[in-house]
Amino acid sequence: MKQYLVFAALFFSTTLSATSHTIRFGGGFGNVYEPKTLSVAVGDTVIWRGDFSIHPLSSSDIPNGAPSFNHSGDPGITGFKYVVEFAGSYTYKCDVHGSAGMMGTFTAIPAAVGDPKAIDDEVQAVVGKTDVKVRLGLASPSRVSARLLDHLGRTVSELPMTSYPAGDSGLTMSTHEVISGPYFLDVRINDRPFIRRLAVIK
Secondary structure: OEEEEEEEEEOOOOOOOEEEEEEEEOOOOOOOOOOOOEEOOOOEEEEOOOOOOOEEEEEEOOOOOOOOOEOOOOOOOOOOEEEEEHHHHHHEEEEOOOHHHOOEEEEOOOOOOHHHHHHOOOOEEOOOEEEEEEEEEEEEEEEEEEEEEEEOOOOOEEEEEEOOOOOOEEEEEOOOOOOEEEEEEEEEOOEEEEEEEEEEEO
C-alpha cells in the first residue's frame, strides 16, 4: 500500500508546485512594491519588474545561508529574477527610497519533499468553513502532526504529533478562528513534510 494524503472538505482544490511570483514597482505603481508582502515556496522564483535605474533593489534581511541579491541597471532592464533556495523571511528595499518606506517582504516555506512514489500522484487539498478534514492512508504505523500557516508563515492552528496505525485514519483541524484568505497546510508523517496551498473561504 502506498502512503498517501488526501485532504477533503468543500471549496478549493490545488497542489503545490514551483511557480513564479511577480512584484511590480515604479511607473504607475509609484515608490511602492506591489504586492508588498508575498508567500512563496522554496524552489519558486520571485521576479521584480520596474525601472531599476531609479529604484535599485537590494536585500536587507534574509535567512541564514540564503544568497543576498541586488540589482540596478539601465532603464531598458526591467526584470530581475531570484530563485528561492532557503525557507524563512526575506526583506528587500529600494536603495534610494527605502528610508521613505519603499520596502517589501516575502516568506518562503519548505516545498513538499520526499520520494513522489511514496504518496499518491493525485493529492487534493480543500478546506471548509470551519475545519479541514484530513484522511491518512499509512503504509506503516506513523507519527503525524499538522499545522495551518498563514501567508507570513505563522502557525494559526496546530495538531500535536500523534501516533496512527497503518491503514486509513482521519484527523480534523479547526478553522473556526481563522479568517478568509490563503494558507499552507503542513502535515508531517514521521517528520517528512507534505505541504499544500489552501484557501479558507467563509
